[in-house]
Amino acid sequence: MKIVLLLLDGLGDRPHSILKGKTPLEYANTPNLDRLCKNAETGIMIPWKQGLPLGTEVAHFILFGYDMKEFPGRGIINALSRDVEIEEKAVYLCTSWAWVEEKDGLFIEERFTEDLSTEEILELMKLLPKSVNNYSFKWQQSIGIHGVLEIKGENISSDISDSDPFYDNSYVMTVEPFESNSSSAIETAEALNIFLKKVYRALNASEINQKRKQNGKQPANFLLTKWAGRKPDLLNFEEKHGLKACIVSSGILMYGIAKLLGMDFIKYNSFSEGVNLALKSDYDFIHLHTKETDEAAHTKDPRNKVKVLEEIDSQIGPLVESALNEDIFLVVTGDHTTPSFGPMIHSGEPVPIMFIGKNTRVDYVDTFGERSCTRGSIRMYGSDLMQMLLNYTDRAQFYNYRQGSKQLNHIPKKINKFCP
Ligand SMILES: [Zn+2]
Structure with missing residues (x-):
């Protein structure tokens, strides 16, 4: 059925x-x-x-x-949905181009700089640092101003927090190890914070954003990050x-x-x-x-x-x-x-x-x-x-039957036949 x-x-x-x-x-x-x-x-x-x-x-x-407990993070789902090739020693984050102003931190004026053209996005992309400490960074566009950031390195972890506060009227957040004190989480968070500082400086001083401001448009001087994810074993x-x-x-x-x-x-x-x-x-x-x-x-x-x-x-x-x-x-x-x-x-x-x-x-x-x-x-x-x-639909396995090497919730279509 x-x-x-x-x-x-x-x-x-x-x-x-x-x-x-x-x-x-x-x-x-x-x-x-x-x-x-x-x-x-x-x-x-x-x-x-x-x-x-x-x-x-x-x-x-x-x-x-x-x-x-097995959930790999939304970043990986977004990356898969854009057919990004998923690598073992990498984490994937969701990102958006945003407008921030320095006010005792980086205040987020607009979480999404919506009217960026594809040409502008490609120019901004070129300004992103390629590596920090022992990590490499690669950004790929998904839809419009949204994209996927890949961070690759030997000592990598997806247990890191978001820089995007998600709600309006707030500040860019420092990336921290999330529910973890592993060296990989600490180092990945540290590298991402350095990356984001460099991103802000480069984008804020960029010609594109100077031009956009002159034309009365919102600048895109930050890359907000969230939902780090890693290739799962499911x-x-x-x-x-x-x-x-x-x-x-x-x-x-x-x-x-x-x-x-x-x-x-x-x-x-x-x-x-x-x-x-x-x-x-x-x-x-x-x-x-x-x-x-x-x-x-x-x-x-x-x-x-x-x-x-x-x-x-x-x-x-x-x-x-x-x-x-x-x-x-x-x-x-x-x-x-x-x-x-x-x-x-x-x-x-x-x-x-x-x-x-x-x-x-x-x-x-x-x-x-x-x-x-x-x-x-x-x-x-x-x-x-x-x-x-x-x-x-009459497919449920009688509990505790041992058909094969694993506990199943369903009656298997194939069994491992014994050969005399
Ligand atoms: Zn919804």
Whole structure:
């Protein structure tokens, strides 16, 4: 039985007076989701820990059954998503060109100097130091003003903090060893701080930035860094769960996650095309992802999320038919909560979830929403999802059976045959 996980990114939300005290999902007119819900086992899922806001990459890592202790850092996912060749003795950081002013430190006037042309970016890139101490530095553009910084050296560590404070009205932060006192973390942080000082001096004095200031434009006189990551040693998704898997998405981050976990990636141009691709493609596990819900919430107008949810709902008809015919096993949920108002970027509430297909204990919830689903039968964590899907689809391994050299969560497709 093919499993389809329909993941509406940042689905969870908070009630708002503009929506008569409802959340966008509760307020939206979603007949298809509600039809599924009437035929589903429903409940709520805590993405990782109660009250803890997560980014999409972390939430997905957990949903796909991986332990956060193994998480390699977002920098590596971004690097993979741009097809950067990953080396062993290197770390990868996400960067953006920024405007800073010296005010008792480097005050960040603008985290993103948005209007840089590609020619300007290439010129700025030439001004970056190539090496500091025993480390070499290489910057590559990803999208627009965003890029990936590679730091390479013998004594290298990704356990270093960010120079980008992430929030507005703040200062560039000193890079420190992060949760580590290893010599590699100390030396990598030290080299990066020296690199960033040189970057500031070179960019601030550069001709490009003098010209930009004269023309009334914001200068790009700093390179903010964050989310250092390193090549991980992870089991790929199929080894871990016994499922041939792919991600169907339009997002570049999802491409990076697929590469990280050895899943195939299918890109769609419109969500309705994604629905058809998910139904047509030949995999055991298909992750059908849309970022539209999260992006709508980031506009900080709950009505935009309502609109997007209604549009998505109107496009999932074929998925509903397949699930109700038991041609596929369908699960619908979000990866985290993105409040569509207030100062939080993401927040830490649980998300609603529903399972549709054979072997489900259909319960009595008939509308898909954050609060209606609390009347359903399931209370779960994101880390439970893969085991539950293996169980629903009759693939779960009887606990403590020893089929091969490792404890498996699934009945293996192949065994190591004994030869007489
Ligand atoms: Zn988001």
